[in-house]
Amino acid sequence: MISLGIRIYGDDILRSESAEVEEFGDELGELIEKMTETMIVEEGVGLAAPQVGVSRRVAVVNPDPQNPDTLLALVNPRILSCSDETDCVEEGCLSVPGIRGKVERPIAIEVEYQDRHGGKHCVRDAGLVSRIIQHEIDHLDGVLFVDRLSFGRKTLVKGRLRDLARKGKRE
Numbered sequence: 001m002i003s004l005g006i007r008i009y010g011d012d013i014l015r016s017e018s019a020e021v022e023e024f025g026d027e028l029g030e031l032i033e034k035m036t037e038t039m040i041v042e043e044g045v046g047l048a049a050p051q052v053g054v055s056r057r058v059a060v061v062n063p064d065p066q067n068p069d070t071l072l073a074l075v076n077p078r079i080l081s082c083s084d085e086t087d088c089v090e091e092g093c094l095s096v097p098g099i100r101g102k103v104e105r106p107i108a109i110e111v112e113y114q115d116r117h118g119g120k121h122c123v124r125d126a127g128l129v130s131r132i133i134q135h136e137i138d139h140l141d142g143v144l145f146v147d148r149l150s151f152g153r154k155t156l157v158k159g160r161l162r163d164l165a166r167k168g169k170r171e
C-alpha cells in the first residue's frame with residue numbers, strides 16, 4: 001500500500017472550498033481506493049481529498065482500523081441536521097502533525113452522501129463516527145480543527161502552527 005502524501009498546514013489547498021463531484025466514473029473509484037490506502041498507511045481515522053491535493057468533495061472514514069467493515073467513503077457529503085447536544089473531545093489531524101486539542105461539536109448528525117457510483121444514502125450517527133465525519137466535511141469547506149479550538153488553546157499552539165505553515169507552504 002502506498003500513501004499519496006499528506007498536505008500540511010500552510011498549504012493553500014487545505015484552505016480552499018472543494019468542488020462537488022459530478023462524474024462517478026473509474027477516476028473517482030481510483031481516488032477513493034488511493035485515499036483509503038493513504039489513510040491506512042498514515043494511520044488516520046479519516047481523510048479528506050484536499051489533504052492529498054485533490055480539491056473534490058470526497059472523504060473516507062475508518063473509525064475502527066481493526067475492522068475493515070467500518071470503512072466508509074462519502075462523496076458530496078452534506079449535514080442535514082445535528083443534535084443541540086454537544087461534547088468536547090480531543091482531535092488531531094494528519095495535516096496538522098504534532099498538535100491536538102479539544103473541539104466542541106454536536107454529538108449526533110444526520111448526513112446525506114453519495115457512494116462512488118452516485119447512489120444516494122443517508123446515515124445517522126453519534127459519537128466517534130459523527131465526529132470524524134464533521135471533521136472531514138470541515139476539510140471540504142477549507143476549515144481545520146485548529147480553527148475551532150478555544151481561544152486559550154489557540155494562543156498556546158500559535159507558535160507551532162507558524163512553524164508548520166513554513167514547512168507546509170508550497171511555492
Ligand SMILES: [Zn+2]
Pocket residue numbers: 092093094095135139
Ligand atoms: Zn483532518
